Amino acid sequence: MTDMIQATINGLPVEVAPGVTILDAARQVSVHIPTLCKHPDLDATAACGMCIVRVAGSSKMLRACCTPVEQEMEITTEDPEIIQVRRTVIEMILSKHPNECLTCGRNQNCELQTLAADFGLREICLDSVVPDLPLDATTKAIVLDPRKCITCGRCIQVCQQIQNVWALSFLQRGFDTRIAAAGDINLADSPCVRCGQCSAHCPTGAIVEYDNTQEVWDNLLDPDVYCVAQLAPAVRVAIGEAFGFPIGTNLTGKTYAALRRMGFDAVFDTNFGADLTIMEEAHEFVKRFTTEGSVLPLITTCCPSWVDFMEKFHDDMIPHFSSCKSPQAMVGALAKTYYAEKMGLDPAKVYVVSVMPCTAKKFEIIRSKEMASSGFWDVDVSLTTRELARMIKQSGINFPAVKEEQPDHLLGAYTGAGTIFGTTGGVMEAALRTSYFLLTGENPARVEFQKTRGLDGVKEGSTVIAGHEIRFAVAHGLGNVETVLRRVREARDAGTEPPYHFIEVMACPGGCVGGGGQPYGVTDKLRAKRAAGLYQDDQAGLWRCAHENPYVQKLYEDFLGEPLGEKSEQLLHTSYHSRPEYRR
Amino acid sequence: MTLTKTDEDVAAIAKRWKNKRGSLIMALHGLQDRYGYVPREAAMSLGEQMDVPLARIYEVLTFYNYFRLKSPGKKVVSVCMGTACYLKGAPKLLDQASEELGIRPGETTADGEFHLQVVRCVGCCGLAPVVTVNEKLLAKVTGESLEPHLLQPGATEDGKA
Numbered sequence: 158m159t160d161m162i163q164a165t166i167n168g169l170p171v172e173v174a175p176g177v178t179i180l181d182a183a184r185q186v187s188v189h190i191p192t193l194c195k196h197p198d199l200d201a202t203a204a205c206g207m208c209i210v211r212v213a214g215s216s217k218m219l220r221a222c223c224t225p226v227e228q229e230m231e232i233t234t235e236d237p238e239i240i241q242v243r244r245t246v247i248e249m250i251l252s253k254h255p256n257e258c259l260t261c262g263r264n265q266n267c268e269l270q271t272l273a274a275d276f277g278l279r280e281i282c283l284d285s286v287v288p289d290l291p292l293d294a295t296t297k298a299i300v301l302d303p304r305k306c307i308t309c310g311r312c313i314q315v316c317q318q319i320q321n322v323w324a325l326s327f328l329q330r331g332f333d334t335r336i337a338a339a340g341d342i343n344l345a346d347s348p349c350v351r352c353g354q355c356s357a358h359c360p361t362g363a364i365v366e367y368d369n370t371q372e373v374w375d376n377l378l379d380p381d382v383y384c385v386a387q388l389a390p391a392v393r394v395a396i397g398e399a400f401g402f403p404i405g406t407n408l409t410g411k412t413y414a415a416l417r418r419m420g421f422d423a424v425f426d427t428n429f430g431a432d433l434t435i436m437e438e439a440h441e442f443v444k445r446f447t448t449e450g451s452v453l454p455l456i457t458t459c460c461p462s463w464v465d466f467m468e469k470f471h472d473d474m475i476p477h478f479s480s481c482k483s484p485q486a487m488v489g490a491l492a493k494t495y496y497a498e499k500m501g502l503d504p505a506k507v508y509v510v511s512v513m514p515c516t517a518k519k520f521e522i523i524r525s526k527e528m529a530s531s532g533f534w535d536v537d538v539s540l541t542t543r544e545l546a547r548m549i550k551q552s553g554i555n556f557p558a559v560k561e562e563q564p565d566h567l568l569g570a571y572t573g574a575g576t577i578f579g580t581t582g583g584v585m586e587a588a589l590r591t592s593y594f595l596l597t598g599e600n601p602a603r604v605e606f607q608k609t610r611g612l613d614g615v616k617e618g619s620t621v622i623a624g625h626e627i628r629f630a631v632a633h634g635l636g637n638v639e640t641v642l643r644r645v646r647e648a649r650d651a652g653t654e655p656p657y658h659f660i661e662v663m664a665c666p667g668g669c670v671g672g673g674g675q676p677y678g679v680t681d682k683l684r685a686k687r688a689a690g691l692y693q694d695d696q697a698g699l700w701r702c703a704h705e706n707p708y709v710q711k712l713y714e715d716f717l718g719e720p721l722g723e724k725s726e727q728l729l730h731t732s733y734h735s736r737p738e739y740r741r
Numbered sequence: 742m743t744l745t746k747t748d749e750d751v752a753a754i755a756k757r758w759k760n761k762r763g764s765l766i767m768a769l770h771g772l773q774d775r776y777g778y779v780p781r782e783a784a785m786s787l788g789e790q791m792d793v794p795l796a797r798i799y800e801v802l803t804f805y806n807y808f809r810l811k812s813p814g815k816k817v818v819s820v821c822m823g824t825a826c827y828l829k830g831a832p833k834l835l836d837q838a839s840e841e842l843g844i845r846p847g848e849t850t851a852d853g854e855f856h857l858q859v860v861r862c863v864g865c866c867g868l869a870p871v872v873t874v875n876e877k878l879l880a881k882v883t884g885e886s887l888e889p890h891l892l893q894p895g896a897t898e899d900g901k902a
């Protein structure tokens with residue numbers, strides 16, 4: 158073992174492994190060093206200078222986020238001069254920053270605002286020079302306001318290194334440095350896949366979700382419109398963060414209730430759609446698996462950013478893509494057909510709102526004509542968790558005190574398989590459970606497949622079902638997908654057995670629990686806690702396999718016929734198209 | 742993927758610099774030399790061919806003041822001064838263009854209509870001397886054949902509008 162490093166921070170002894178930064182060492186002894194550009198998910202860019210500390214024997218101030226502790230270092234993290242320098246850093250940033258907190262998407266949630274408040278800045282002694290740069294809302298999923306950018310570089314690291322999309326970059330230099338879509342074009346014309354991870358990591362309001370709440374209020378107000386909502390798996394374990402609940406608390410019942418209070422006529426659950434997706438997708442998988450010469454691996458498609466990414470950069474994988482629509486799209490299509498029919502509603506008057514952890518879902522609902530399979534747009538508008546939290550607050554609902562309610566079961570009942578869709582590995586696990594049933598006629602003795610779980614970027618494993626080995630891979634964070642696809646291509650080109658039969662991909666690190674539309678402050682610790690909330694929901698459920706969902710069974714009996722049947726194909730499946738015009 | 746004219750133009754530059762350290766800047770210089778500025782399409786094509794993300798290319802392009810992203814004049818007249826063209830009379834063509842437009846190589850006319858520049862071999866030595874006007878390549882150029890390309894838009898050769 159390498160020698161540990163001994164040092165002191167504000168007089169407190171600390172022992173760390175070599176390479177640990179002063180910032181992390183300070184955390185270890187509960188010393189708080191203010192930061193602005195550093196994000197726990199990302200490498201230090203050392204851009205802001207907030208985290209400066211002093212080391213005995215050196216006249217320079219050092220940046221704690223990027224300076225490793227050295228043997229015998231005596232570190233001081235605060236004295237009047239350090240505080241003064243930090244104030245100046247904030248003042249300099251504010252002198253370039255528009256004074257628009259009151260109308261900003263990050264009001265009360267902004268890392269810069271919080272620092273300014275903590276440091277009690279009452280006036281800025283520097284002349285204000287706010288750059289005059291236009292807003293870019295062209296993606297209709299995220300909004301880029303380069304004036305509010307403090308050039309921390311987080312979004313660029315996320316978009317380039319973690320997502321491997323390269324849609325964002327800094328342009329120009331020095332004082333004029335600005336954030337922009339790569340190539341200085343509209344973000345919608347860039348390769349951006351709308352995952353929103355940039356917005357989830359931005360410390361300020363320079364990148365936020367596109368807000369659709371007003372449109373939803375307008376429809377809720379209209380007595381002629383029958384408003385229905387659906388709630389994605391990952392939302393239930395994250396929305397509580399906006400109301401002070403411990404991270405990962407499952408608030409499904411309260412959220413249903415809040416939606417009804419806000420005026421929704423019916424409340425569905427996207428988890429129902431997830432169960433249905435598994436019915437279709439597991440049938441698709443088993444069909445391919447048992448038919449000689451079928452294209453394998455099958456690749457999951459419930460993540461719109463992943464679909465977009467594949468169409469733009471990996472179009473040779475189109476034949477591998479499951480034709481299943483995502484759960485939100487399935488629920489939308491059924492709300493305007495099956496549900497409308499059952500309830501005697503005019504589908505033209507049914508307005509479907511989906512609440513998603515995701516900014517890309519705003520794009521998915523209009524990504525192709527097939528998203529209007531009911532004869533109308535199947536989902537009318539998609540909100541993020543953050544937008545729903547705001548709407549609940551606007552409504553004056555005392556969320557913590559609201560009594561839990563049930564969903565409207567026709568499109569609302571769900572199994573444990575549906576709920577784990579919200580975390581990386583969940584779709585694979587759910588699909589394996591039902592594939593097991595389809596191949597053997599019985600449920601697996603143990604429904605939990607541990608190898609699909611956890612936060613490793615690429616998870617591989619295999620399981621034996623009815624004497625057949627099924628090899629799978631799970632990837633999250635688009636950058637991690639490349640490894641998996643490379644292996645598939647190598648085997649394909651060599652004409653050998655594919656390395657996997659089934660691949661799950663989610664664009665966001667951690668899967669949808671870490672989605673770009675979720676409450677702020679995401680770290681791996683937090684992703685794991687939200688995921689744990691979903692696994693608990695799964696464990697507590699009456700049914701754990703999608704095919705056990707009695708309302709899904711009823712749907713097939715009363716309306717759809719059978720999985721992959723004619724009606725299912727028309728309403729629940731889609732196709733993909735190569736889009737080479739987008740280059741990264 | 743079908744290759745466009747730009748892709749072909751860019752290919753020569755990309756090939757020269759691909760996989761060499763610090764080569765992106767040199768390749769971008771190459772583009773600017775070729776076009777008088779760096780057209781978006783050429784930048785995209787370069788990125789594709791050199792396997793460099795467009796994001797990186799624009800970071801570099803906007804970092805240095807040297808690079809131009811917009812055409813400096815509506816018509817960019819590039820006189821090739823590669824060996825073949827030089828030997829076949831390019832210097833005289835350059836003098837002629839310079840005189841008629843009233844600007845030196847590297848300059849743009851006050852009305853923004855013309856930009857004159859010198860380029861190195863554009864790879865069509867068999868057609869020397871070569872002059873390009875924007876995307877258009879003029880082959881075996883003579884003083885006479887160059888003349889009409891140096892006129893203000895709308896003007897005819899005898900100078901009447």
Ligand code: SF4
Nearest residue numbers: 316349350352353355
């Ligand atoms: S939404 Fe995703 S792909 Fe688009 S700019 Fe942000 S991080 Fe990049």
Ligand code: SF4
Nearest residue numbers: 306307309310312359
């Ligand atoms: S847009 Fe946000 S995340 Fe990106 S560099 Fe600017 S402040 Fe940082």
Ligand code: SF4
Nearest residue numbers: 460515664665669672
């Ligand atoms: S992983 Fe989930 S939240 Fe992220 S883009 Fe995909 S569907 Fe949206």
Ligand code: FES
Nearest residue numbers: 194205206208222
């Ligand atoms: S947090 Fe260390 S330099 Fe910004």
Ligand code: FES
Nearest residue numbers: 821823826862865
């Ligand atoms: S020298 Fe002019 S084209 Fe080669």
